[in-house]
Amino acid sequence: MGRWFNRSRERDDEPPREPESTGPVIEITVTHDGRSTTETIGGPTAFGLQYHAFHEQYGATDPRTLEAGSRYARELMRNNDIDEAVAIYQEIVGLRSSALGPEHPDTLRTKHSLAFALWQLGSHAEAERVQRDVYEARRRVLGDGDAETLRSGNNLGWLLIELGRMDEAEPLLRRVADGMARTLGRDDADTLTCQMKLAGIQHLQGHSQQAERALRDVVQRMTRTLGPTSPVSLQARSNLLVVLLDSGRAAEAVDAARTLADDAGRALKGTDGVLLHARHSLARALAGVGRRPEAIRLLTDTLPDSERGRGVDHPGTLEMRTLYAQLLVEAGDRRAGPEARAALAGCERVHGPGHPDTEKARALVRLTR
CATH class of the missing domain: 1.25.40.10 (Tetratricopeptide repeat domain)
Structure with missing residues (x-):
């Protein structure tokens, strides 16, 4: 059976609370033998230096320090330094828990990101435990229909799929998809992505005809609302091909596969x-x-x-x-x-x-x- 496409580690479906400005840039001037040269440092190194500088200047639990730490962890994730990102997220979770409380919305946001980082690290069991804690806490604090609660449930459902626990994942994702349709809208990208996961469960459980019907509906709505070459639309089209190929319908799939590969090649990097x-x-x-x-x-x-x-x-x-x-x-x-x-x-x-x-x-x- 073909692999169902997993998400990218570049985002965890939970954007920063405030729009992020351009990252810090640090200039270092070195003088040797009377000659000075200036080097510019950006990326994770600059984010890390800023975080540690804020830690010294404002204190470990100052909101500015904690937000700088979160930005640093996100930059590490973008640069594929998952181990270090996990360590920083764990540090920020501990600091926010002590300063704000374990169920404060900001603490839960960081725990949500920690769960995603653990997931990308391959620590699925630990990621599931952390994500479940976040989901249950958000249900208590924010309510079942809150967008952040639904995002946590969405990620928890995907983790359960990764762990092979389909019987748990299916009712959870169905509840989340229904909640997203009410809160975010039936044609919202997150709603459609969750419905795509449900179709994946149907396929993995051997209900390929149901999965194909559901995926064709999702692809049609994604194409209409997001365009045929948005990353999530391309993902849905690719998952539909998995169903066709696993069903032995290569002749039916080959032209669609060629078109998809060409579209994805134009829209995405190699x-x-x-x-x-x-x-x-x-x-x-x-x-x-x-x-x-x-x-x-x-x-x-x-x-x-x-x-x-x-x-x-x-x-x-x-x-x-x-x-x-x-x-x-x-x-x-x-x-x-x-x-x-x-x-x-x-x-x-x-x-x-x-x-x-x-x-x-x-x-x-x-x-x-």
């Missing part, structure tokens, strides 16, 4: 997760209609982008590498052995020795001997 997912689906479709050489060429070009953009051990990269190895084995290509062994090593690291994906990669390795 390492974007939605574009990578679309190209993976196109490779599956090409292979499914007997166009293996085209699929191999596409994956040869796309796999390095996935490694750079998502990481060598990202589940999406591993699934792409496994498909690549499978096609190389079928073609009798000499690259099959190294790629199959790399897929097996990655699956063992990420999934463990007994996981179905690991067993599939192991079978490919045996075929190359």
